Amino acid sequence: MSSDPARKTRGLMLMIVAPSGVGKTSLTRRLVADHSDLHLSISATTRQPRPGEHEGRDYHFVSPEDFDGMLQDDAFLEWAEVYGNRYGSPRAPIMEALARGESALFDIDYQGAMKIHAQAPDDAVLVYILPPSLAEMSRRLLARSQDSEEVIRERISRAKDELSLWKTFDYVVLNDDFDGAYSELAHIYHAERLRASRNLWLEPFVDELLEESLPEL
Numbered sequence: 001m002s003s004d005p006a007r008k009t010r011g012l013m014l015m016i017v018a019p020s021g022v023g024k025t026s027l028t029r030r031l032v033a034d035h036s037d038l039h040l041s042i043s044a045t046t047r048q049p050r051p052g053e054h055e056g057r058d059y060h061f062v063s064p065e066d067f068d069g070m071l072q073d074d075a076f077l078e079w080a081e082v083y084g085n086r087y088g089s090p091r092a093p094i095m096e097a098l099a100r101g102e103s104a105l106f107d108i109d110y111q112g113a114m115k116i117h118a119q120a121p122d123d124a125v126l127v128y129i130l131p132p133s134l135a136e137m138s139r140r141l142l143a144r145s146q147d148s149e150e151v152i153r154e155r156i157s158r159a160k161d162e163l164s165l166w167k168t169f170d171y172v173v174l175n176d177d178f179d180g181a182y183s184e185l186a187h188i189y190h191a192e193r194l195r196a197s198r199n200l201w202l203e204p205f206v207d208e209l210l211e212e213s214l215p216e217l
């Protein structure tokens with residue numbers, strides 16, 4: 001990626017959506033680790049931190065009153081209530097990063113991704129990660145043994161409803177092989193960074209080209 005400061009660019013919002021058990025966390029962690037210009041969007045939440053979670057790394061942990069204040073200030077790109085707690089994606093740090101030419105990765109659900117896309121269609125890029133099969137997905141969910149069989153059945157049935165929405169995404173990556181899927185994801189990010197509309201330096205550069213006098217032949 002060009003990091004020439006004279007080449008002013010606008011970053012993008014990369015929204016990665018996948019059912020649980022498809023390997024999304026490993027893919028997104030590696031993408032952020034490999035790209036210094038890509039940052040994970042840290043949501044604000046009213047829920048209590050779990051053991052091992054850190055303020056500012058996993059979430060911004062805020063009181064319900066502070067969350068209300070942020071809502072009044074229109075401080076969120078989108079927000080949702082999940083199991084009695086509220087979660088929101090703060091707008092200001094993302095917009096500042098984009099203006100600096102940096103990008104934000106959202107580890108977010110389908111509804112949240114679509115809300116952000118509706119607000120900022122030129123900045124948002126939507127990627128869906130597909131499992132190779134539902135059997136493989138349930139095998140991965142069982143192996144990580146975080147959920148009961150009932151929760152796993154519910155996750156799979158929810159995934160089936162969501163799969164039919166694949167055409168509403170800009171890109172779909174099949175995660176049947178981690179390295180292959182990662183390579184596709186990285187290519188998507190690189191190509192989107194090169195999109196002409198994000199390369200703000202192009203317009204003045206081309207204007208200068210057009211003003212150049214013809215060289216003598």
Ligand code: 5GP
Pocket residue numbers: 043044047078079080082087088089107108109111112
């Ligand atoms: P957890 O409390 O387990 O960290 O997250 C619960 C749910 O909230 C997850 O499904 C997670 O994706 C979702 N979530 C976390 N941050 C946000 C956010 O900023 N916006 C939305 N819409 N959902 C979020």
